Amino acid sequence: MSETRRSYCGLCHPRCGTLLHIENGKVVKVTGDPDHPINRGAICARGRLMPDHIYHPQRLNYPLKRTGERGQGGWQRVTWDQALDEVAEKLSSLKEKYGAETLTFTHGTKRTYHWDCRRFFNLFGSPNTCGVNTICMCPSYATEFATYGGMIMGSEVPASRCIVMWGCNASQSNPNILYPMIVQARKNGAKMIVIDPRRTREADKADLWLQIRPGTDLALMLGWIRLIIAEDLYDHEFVSNWTVGFEELKTEVASYTPEKVSEITSVPADLVVGSARMYAASRPAVIPFGLGLDKQGINATQCARGRAIIRAITGNLEVPGGEVFSLTGEVGKIRDAVYLEINDVLPESQRVKQLGADQYPFFGFPGWEKNSAANKKLPEGYMAAPEAWHSNLAHAREVMNAIITGKPYPVTAAITLANNPLLALPNTQQVFEALKALELYVVMDYYMTPSAALADYVFPASTTVEQPELWLTSGFCMACPQGIDPIYERRNSYDFYRGLGVRLGQEKYWPWKTVEEVYDHCLEPVGLTFKQLVEQYGVLGQRQYRRYEQLGFGTPSGKVELKSSIFEELGADPLPHYREPKWSPVGSPKLAEEYPLILITGSRFMPMYHSEQRQIEKARKKVPDPLVTIHPKTAEKLGLSTGDWAVISTPHGSIRQRVKLSDAIHPKMADLQHSWWFPEREPNLPELFGVFESNANLLCPDAPEFCSPEIGSWPHSALLCRIDKEQEAS
Numbered sequence: 001m002s003e004t005r006r007s008y009c010g011l012c013h014p015r016c017g018t019l020l021h022i023e024n025g026k027v028v029k030v031t032g033d034p035d036h037p038i039n040r041g042a043i044c045a046r047g048r049l050m051p052d053h054i055y056h057p058q059r060l061n062y063p064l065k066r067t068g069e070r071g072q073g074g075w076q077r078v079t080w081d082q083a084l085d086e087v088a089e090k091l092s093s094l095k096e097k098y099g100a101e102t103l104t105f106t107h108g109t110k111r112t113y114h115w116d117c118r119r120f121f122n123l124f125g126s127p128n129t130c131g132v133n134t135i136c137m138c139p140s141y142a143t144e145f146a147t148y149g150g151m152i153m154g155s156e157v158p159a160s161r162c163i164v165m166w167g168c169n170a171s172q173s174n175p176n177i178l179y180p181m182i183v184q185a186r187k188n189g190a191k192m193i194v195i196d197p198r199r200t201r202e203a204d205k206a207d208l209w210l211q212i213r214p215g216t217d218l219a220l221m222l223g224w225i226r227l228i229i230a231e232d233l234y235d236h237e238f239v240s241n242w243t244v245g246f247e248e249l250k251t252e253v254a255s256y257t258p259e260k261v262s263e264i265t266s267v268p269a270d271l272v273v274g275s276a277r278m279y280a281a282s283r284p285a286v287i288p289f290g291l292g293l294d295k296q297g298i299n300a301t302q303c304a305r306g307r308a309i310i311r312a313i314t315g316n317l318e319v320p321g322g323e324v325f326s327l328t329g330e331v332g333k334i335r336d337a338v339y340l341e342i343n344d345v346l347p348e349s350q351r352v353k354q355l356g357a358d359q360y361p362f363f364g365f366p367g368w369e370k371n372s373a374a375n376k377k378l379p380e381g382y383m384a385a386p387e388a389w390h391s392n393l394a395h396a397r398e399v400m401n402a403i404i405t406g407k408p409y410p411v412t413a414a415i416t417l418a419n420n421p422l423l424a425l426p427n428t429q430q431v432f433e434a435l436k437a438l439e440l441y442v443v444m445d446y447y448m449t450p451s452a453a454l455a456d457y458v459f460p461a462s463t464t465v466e467q468p469e470l471w472l473t474s475g476f477c478m479a480c481p482q483g484i485d486p487i488y489e490r491r492n493s494y495d496f497y498r499g500l501g502v503r504l505g506q507e508k509y510w511p512w513k514t515v516e517e518v519y520d521h522c523l524e525p526v527g528l529t530f531k532q533l534v535e536q537y538g539v540l541g542q543r544q545y546r547r548y549e550q551l552g553f554g555t556p557s558g559k560v561e562l563k564s565s566i567f568e569e570l571g572a573d574p575l576p577h578y579r580e581p582k583w584s585p586v587g588s589p590k591l592a593e594e595y596p597l598i599l600i601t602g603s604r605f606m607p608m609y610h611s612e613q614r615q616i617e618k619a620r621k622k623v624p625d626p627l628v629t630i631h632p633k634t635a636e637k638l639g640l641s642t643g644d645w646a647v648i649s650t651p652h653g654s655i656r657q658r659v660k661l662s663d664a665i666h667p668k669m670a671d672l673q674h675s676w677w678f679p680e681r682e683p684n685l686p687e688l689f690g691v692f693e694s695n696a697n698l699l700c701p702d703a704p705e706f707c708s709p710e711i712g713s714w715p716h717s718a719l720l721c722r723i724d725k726e727q728e729a730s
């Protein structure tokens with residue numbers, strides 16, 4: 001018997017609507033849902049692999065409890081009840097002994113519900129959730145709240161006259177939503193500027209490509225701002241009515257002449273000038289989020305500020321075809337993640353214990369509280385409030401340190417859900433030491449990963465098609481329907497947290513037995529149930545422009561803060577100024593003699609998603625081995641050819657990857673794939689699925705001098721390395 005059912009894909013962020021083609025109860029094929037208002041039938045190469053993922057023989061299907069030594073692969077199948085009972089009991093006793101702050105959480109990119117995690121942690125009493133948000137989008141999110149009271153979501157791209165792809169490679173990273181919008185805008189005649197050290201597919205098609213030296217983008221931004229002001233290309237009316245700090249900004253950028261910018265960035269001065277003029281003259285214009293800025297460490301936070309300032313002074317905020325904020329109209333009434341997080345239940349006495357918030361208060365409770373207070377001055381539903389999940393975190397390095405040293409207090413238990421910390425976080429060596437030192441480590445995942453292999457309990461996660469989701473984001477709220485019943489004993493994260501919460505005396509706060517009941521509650525204010533929303537796909541926000549003319553911006557001054565008062569109050573630079581990366585040919589010329597290539601890591605490639613799909617045969621056929629890309633001239637000098645295994649080293653460590661040659665990369669650079677491990681290898685220590693062999697994060701540092709001083713964003717890019725031919729084993 002065959003049938004087709006609606007569902008969605010959660011193998012990356014957009015949650016594309018899909019159709020499951022089912023034969024005899026089994027999903028045999030997945031296609032894009034042509035009636036879905038967001039992806040309109042499109043499906044990418046990864047989404048098509050969904051059936052291979054649902055039924056993969058290596059999927060975790062039952063809860064497991066460790067037997068024997070940690071990391072030695074001894075597991076016993078247990079029931080959900082037993083596993084939850086034992087974890088809850090252990091958490092209770094650790095809390096009693098050390099305080100609730102002894103429990104931490106490591107998160108990855110937003111893959112499943114996340115408000116349930118924050119809700120659980122707030123109720124348990126720990127402020128210490130940490131993870132990759134410190135470098136992924138969230139620096140931009142928090143900073144944009146501080147600058148203009150909300151995050152820009154890029155939905156107006158098709159109507160834009162100029163698109164700046166600044167450290168964003170959408171053809172590989174966002175092939176179903178953003179990239180088609182860019183293609184559409186280009187068809188409509190929009191200009192395109194690409195600022196990327198690599199000649200990406202976008203760069204090939206752009207009007208201008210600026211091959212920037214990694215890590216120097218902020219200098220270019222300051223140069224753009226100077227030129228836009230000096231040549232009178234800014235929006236006078238907007239700047240004088242709706243911004244604060246313009247004169248100080250002008251003074252701050254005065255020295256960033258095209259010549260100086262060119263010297264720092266390696267971009268020819270005429271291109272610095274030409275690109276700034278093209279952007280400022282082609283309104284409306286958009287600069288979508290790009291991880292190339294967030295992952296460059298020391299300048300990352302101020303790059304986000306610089307981009308926000310450029311958008312604002314050119315009058316591109318809240319205009320058709322420009323930069324619009326999230327949530328408007330009916331969508332604003334729906335109870336959202338901030339509502340579900342219930343941050344108010346975490347008392348001040350616990351908030352102050354958040355690890356890393358003394359060094360980076362802007363990204364902890366202090367900054368989040370200030371962003372939230374400014375947001376509350378606006379009418380409810382006008383602008384989504386800042387989620388704690390996105391902008392209020394403990395710092396991962398400090399958490400790992402505390403686990404290892406017991407200082408400033410013992411951190412003894414951790415939960416990891418939808419994250420692979422040994423591959424996602426920098427300084428893998430320290431993460432490994434920390435995970436090994438835990439008294440209790442609990443992981444919930446699809447597969448036995450290198451991180452999961454170190455756990456005491458492993459819980460099996462349901463695939464997105466086996467669970468519903470209310471996807472509330474950037475101006476729309478979509479109901480993502482469950483397509484099939486969960487198979488084996490896989491469950492969703494809500495069931496996991498509720499199961500623990502109820503056992504830990506939180507039952508009053510988990511009144512909804514299923515996640516669908518939670519969503520019914522969220523939708524109550526708009527008079528819909530989740531099932532009804534499924535029928536109509538979702539609620540789309542109404543586009544509204546220049547709302548600030550009535551209400552102002554959700555910042556302390558009610559205006560766009562070119563000079564940020566929140567940053568200033570928290571002891572951070574209120575105006576952006578450029579810092580040379582710690583490892584760079586300019587910042588450390590002596591080191592560059594030994595490590596002569598500029599290293600970037602993690603440029604996205606299809607069909608892989610971070611550390612995932614390595615088990616999926618069809619994906620692995622396309623990309624069987626980890627690849628480091630270098631220029632043919634560089635390879636020649638090093639005596640390397642395509643397909644050779646090379647050793648890539650930084651002062652932090654060495655790994656091996658296969659050489660790929662491309663003239664799209666500068667001869668002084670290397671581009672390393674991230675998140676490589678080998679599910680086919682021995683799972684036990686010391687091999688641990690080969691996680692110490694080709695993992696880019698063994699090379700990435702996380703010490704304070706490499707991190708942005710405002711948020712603590714660590715570098716996965718703008719580093720130095722050397723590459724040698726691997727010696728044959730004798």
Ligand SMILES: Nc1nc2c(c(=O)[nH]1)N[C@H]1C(S)=C(S)[C@@H](COP(=O)(O)OP(=O)(O)OC[C@H]3O[C@@H](n4cnc5c(=O)[nH]c(N)nc54)[C@H](O)[C@@H]3O)O[C@H]1N2
Pocket residue numbers: 010107108109110111112132135136291295417418419420421423424425444445446447449461462464601602603609610611612674675696697700716
């Ligand atoms: N060197 C380097 N490192 C990087 C980056 C880089 O560019 N360079 N990029 C960084 C960035 S931006 C990010 S976001 C991180 C990503 O880091 P992660 O989010 O940790 O990356 P994934 O490999 O996708 O790991 C997710 C894990 O969760 C599991 N999983 C997926 N979906 C679900 C789910 O719904 N439920 C559960 N329970 N488990 C699930 C997967 O099987 C996988 O094991 O990596 C960061 N690390």
Ligand SMILES: Nc1nc2c(c(=O)[nH]1)N[C@H]1C(S)=C(S)[C@@H](COP(=O)(O)OP(=O)(O)OC[C@H]3O[C@@H](n4cnc5c(=O)[nH]c(N)nc54)[C@H](O)[C@@H]3O)O[C@H]1N2
Pocket residue numbers: 012109136137166167168169170172173174195196197198200212213214215216217289290291292293296600602603604605606607608609610717718
């Ligand atoms: N296929 C695939 N898609 C993904 C993911 C995945 O793992 N695989 N991960 C998802 C996640 S979590 C994220 S955050 C997004 C990220 O997606 P993108 O924002 O596209 O980020 P990246 O591909 O990491 O890097 C973008 C570009 O930045 C450039 N770059 C590196 N360093 C610098 C620099 O110093 N300055 C400038 N200007 N550019 C630089 C790189 O050359 C690259 O072309 O992708 C998402 N989509």
Ligand code: SF4
Pocket residue numbers: 009010011012013014015016042043044045046047048174175176
């Ligand atoms: S872009 Fe591809 S992998 Fe991501 S949600 Fe859509 S179909 Fe799935």
Ligand SMILES: [Mo]
Pocket residue numbers: 109136137291
């Ligand atoms: Mo990310």
